Each structure stands twice: as C-alpha cells, then as structure tokens.
Amino acid sequence: xxxxxxxxxxxxxxxxxxxxxxxxxxxxxxxxxxxxxxxxxxxxxxxxxxxxxxxxxxxxxxxxxxxxxxxxxxxxxxxxxxxxxxxxxxxxxxxxxxxxxxxxxxx
Numbered sequence: 276x277x278x279x280x281x282x283x284x285x286x287x288x289x290x291x292x293x294x295x296x297x298x299x300x301x302x303x304x305x306x307x308x309x310x311x312x313x314x315x316x317x318x319x320x321x322x323x324x325x326x327x328x329x330x331x332x333x334x335x336x337x338x339x340x341x342x343x344x345x346x347x348x349x350x351x352x353x354x355x356x357x358x359x360x361x362x363x364x365x366x367x368x369x370x371x372x373x374x375x376x377x378x379x380x381x382x
Contacts, residue, residue, distance in 0.1 A: 286319075288352035293321055296350050300342040304329065311343060319354035321347050329360065336363040341375040348378050 293313055304311050309329030315322040323343060329335050344356045361368075369380040 286352035288316055288319060288321070288350050290316055292350045293347060293353065296346040297323070297343070300346050303342055304338065307332070319352055321350075321353055321356045323347070323356060323358045325358060325360045336361050336368060337371050337375065340368045340371045340380070341377045344372075345377045 290313075293316055297311060297313055301311065304325075307328055309325060309327040309332065311323055311325050311329065313321060314324045323339070325335060325339075329338070332338070339356075339358055339361045347353055347356045363371075365380055371377070372379050
C-alpha cells in the first residue's frame, strides 16, 4: 500500500490516447477548413498547432478552449494544453470555458 504522505509520480499521458482524443474532435475542425495536430507532449503538457482556416479564424480560442482542450484534458496524465496560435488572455479563455460548459482553465 503506497504511503499517503509520499508524493506519487504524475501519470505520463499515453501519446496514442492523446492523438485519439484530438482525432475525436478533428472532424469539427476539418469541416471548417482547418486542422490541428499534436506538436509535443512534455511532462503532461500537450502542445497543439492549428493550421488552414484555423489560423485566420476569430473563433479559434473558442475551438481551443471548448472541444480541443476539453478532449485532451480528459486523457489521464495531461495537466495542461497549450497552443502558440491561440491569442487570448487566460481570463478570456476562462470566460469562454464557462460559457461553453467546457473544462475550466484552472483544472
């Protein structure tokens, strides 16, 4: 039985599970002329790159915080999702997450 007072190592996300989670929401993105790909997984932080129509879409932050981030955060071991293509403050993303009923930015 593990000691409750000794920190346990964080789960490492399975790369196949991360890709499968993104693949689950990819039709939504591709259906609008864009695409997304996992560009890195490091210490539970998943990096996502958007391409195609996503790069000019004013709704990209909503797509990121709603279906993309929510799906990826459901993968065991994923503790954060980042994208250099999303240009919105953490506060704005949190408000979008609340409005969409998506996973809050804090967890």
